[in-house]
Amino acid sequence: MDFLRGRVVLLVLVLVSACIATRLPIVDLGYELHQAYSYNETSGLYNFSNIRYAAPPVGNLRWRPPVAPTVNRSVVHTGSRGRICPQATPMWETDIAPDFVVSVIEGVPYTGPTNISSFSYTPGTPDPRTTEDCLFLDIVVPKKIFDRSQNKTSVPENATAPVLVWIFGGGYTSGDKSEESPTGLIERSLKGGKEGIVFVALNYRLGAFGWLAGSSLTGNGTANAALYDQRFALDWVYKNIHLFGGNPNRVTVMGESAGGGSIEHQITAFGGSRGPAPFQQAILQSPGWYPVPEQDEQEDTLQEFLGLLNVSTIAQARSLPSSDLIAANAYQVAKTQLYGTFKYGPVVDGVFAPELPGMLLLEGRFDHNLSIMVGHNANEGLAFTPPYSVxxxxxxxxxxxxxxxISANAENYITNVLYPANYSGLYGYNTTVGRSALTIGDLVFSCNTDYLNRAYGNDTYAYMFSIPPAIHGQDVPYTFYTPGVSSASDVESTYIADVMQDYFTSFVETGVPNSTIGPVFEKYGARGRLLNLGLTNITAMQDPTRNPRCKWWQKGLYFPHN
Structure with a gap:
């Protein structure tokens, strides 16, 4: 009898699931029909997962800009298969940095390994979602917003909602669109009777797949292919987001670390020569990249990659199976010898990135018609500082x-004028590690926010995340805080998380960050003021990136100019 009862219960569950699936809405994208993957009754959110925005970038499309998907309307796509781009992580980040950072924070000597080359490489178990065919995006939308756009031949613009597009970080070699849940952020956008937002997260090619560059690629491929992925996805949003209840003319892009760095490259894309960006606002959190002033600097990396594949040309690499390229990419990035770097990332290519973004901003070669919010963490550089900095x-x-x-004069200026060996605290550090960490933090992360503030005439919003130890990436759980989920344990102050989400979502909705529980968020202004987000309070203060160091780095005087 118990057995029979169990079979009946199982059958009922199957029928209920099938019934729910048939009720989930289907959106006609023209080239395909896509059904919502799920609906959360508690939060009232539809999740449209794994929507294809580009054709598979495989074979002859490797290391080229993305192209539109082929038409496939024979089936209803549900996005049930997860998609992430091939991943890679350097061994310094996994095997050395965690213990070294803890030792610095706790003030104890570091006794762990320092020689990266001494580590043996063991391939990890690949995520079953991993595939080169990874150019997909997710859309999460409140039911009330989505329903307004349905069964209508024309939706008035004032009936559509603002859109937030998330570009993930991960050193340009790891990460994916589904890493962070937007539930808490969206729910915060609905509090107090507000209209709410439509959330989009996109994948882009990583590592060698998205950032290969060098003279051997010129003429037979495209450097910075991942930047073109992002641009293609943003164009897709502009063309299609109305079908989900979103307003294509109220799009805010947001990203942290490599995501923020990518957005800074999108703001300065093509030196501003090809019209406006496909978004109206941007929130850049710790925008970062290791500056590579010309793509030929990556030729050795390209040749190393081809050598791992046992081929000599890009054309030959295009003919190899995905498994070979995925393995070579994972190995090459894992064995990165230059501590604090990731082997791959954006480079100056003369086209999409005609110069370093900071220089383009200095020269006025960018989209001037954007509303900007920037943020950085108080201790950005420590996680990328090598142990020999002691x-x-x-x-x-x-x-x-x-x-x-670097020239001898430039090196001397950095080490004796900008970051002298003065450990009194006058220069922002009191140890040799702090000195190196500040240098890396300025060059790779913090100064990028200063460049934007000045480029937009200080008519921006800026904040600094200072909850100790305020290291790079520590703010992400606050951005995506959702009570009751596992990542919520990384949030020490739910008050700060709530206020941050208020600021972000109100900026997306109105262009002005505000919170009913937090202080007024004033513009950066001529005095260079930002909001300092501490553990117990939020206060206005002078922006520490507003300094001569950042102005010097922006000019690119640390590399030879032709």
């Missing part, structure tokens, strides 16, 4: 290894 000549060693073509 030595008295640590900064000098770092400069020589990370900027090998």
């Amino acid at each position: 030595e008295s000549d640590g900064l000098e060693l770092l400069i020589k290894s990370h900027l090998p073509e």
Whole structure:
């Protein structure tokens, strides 16, 4: 009898699931029909997962800009198969940095390994979602917003909702669109009777698949292919988001770390020569990339990658199976010898990135018609600072290894004027590690926010995340705080998380960040004021990135100019 009862219960569950699936809405994208993957009764959110926005970038489409998907209306796509681009993580990040960072924070000597080359590489178990065919995006939308756009030949613009597009970070070699749940952020956007937002998250090619560059690729491929992925996805949003209740003329892009760095490249795309960006606002959190002033600097990396594949040309690499390329990419990035770097990332290619973004901003070559919010963490550089920085000549060693073509005069200026060996605290550090960490933090992350503030005439909003230890990436759980989920344990102050989400969502909705429970968020202004988000309070203060160091870095004086 119990057996029979169990079979009946199982049958009922199957029938209920089938019934729910048939009720989930289907959106006609023209090239395909896509059904919502799920509906959350509690939150009232539809999840449209794994919507294809581009054709598979495989075979002859490797290392080229994305192209439109082929028409496939023979089936209803549900997005049930997860999609992430091939991943890779350097061993310094997994095997050295965690313990070294903890030792610095706790003030104890570091006794762990320092020699990256001594580590043996063991391939990890690949995520079953991993595929080169990964150019997909997710859309999460409140039911009330989605329903307004349905069964109508024309939807008035004032009936559509603002859109937030998330571009994930991960050193340009790891990460995916589904890493963070937007539920808490969207729910916050609905509080107090507000209209709410439509959330979009997109994949882009990573590592060698998205960032291969060098003279051997010129003429037979495209450097910075991942930037073209992002642009293609943003154009897709502009063309299609109305079908989900979103307003294509109220799009805010948001990203952290590599995501924020990508957005800064989108703001300066083509030196501003090809019209406006396909978005109206941007929130850049810790925008970061290691500056590569010309793509030929990546030729050695390209040749190393081809060598791992046992081929000599790009054309030959295009003919190989995905498994070979995925394995070579994972190995190459894992064995990255230059501590704090990820082997791949955006480069100056003369086209999409005609110069470094900071220089383009300085020269006025960018989309001027955007509303901007920027944020950085108080201790951005520590997670990327090598253990040898404990030595008295640590900064000098770092400069020589990370900027090998720097002139003697520029090196002297960095180490004796900008970041002198003065540990009194006058320059923002009191240890050799702090000195190196500030240098890396400025060059790779923090100064990028200063460039934007000044480029937009200080008519921006800026904040600094200072909850100790305020290291890079620590703010992400606050951005996506959802009570009751596992990542919520990384949030020490739910008050700060709530206020941050208020600021973000109100900026998306109105262009002005505000919160009913937080202080007024004033514009950056001529005085260079930002909001400092501490553990127990939020206060206005002078932006520490508003300094001569950032102005010097922006000019690119640390590399030879032709």
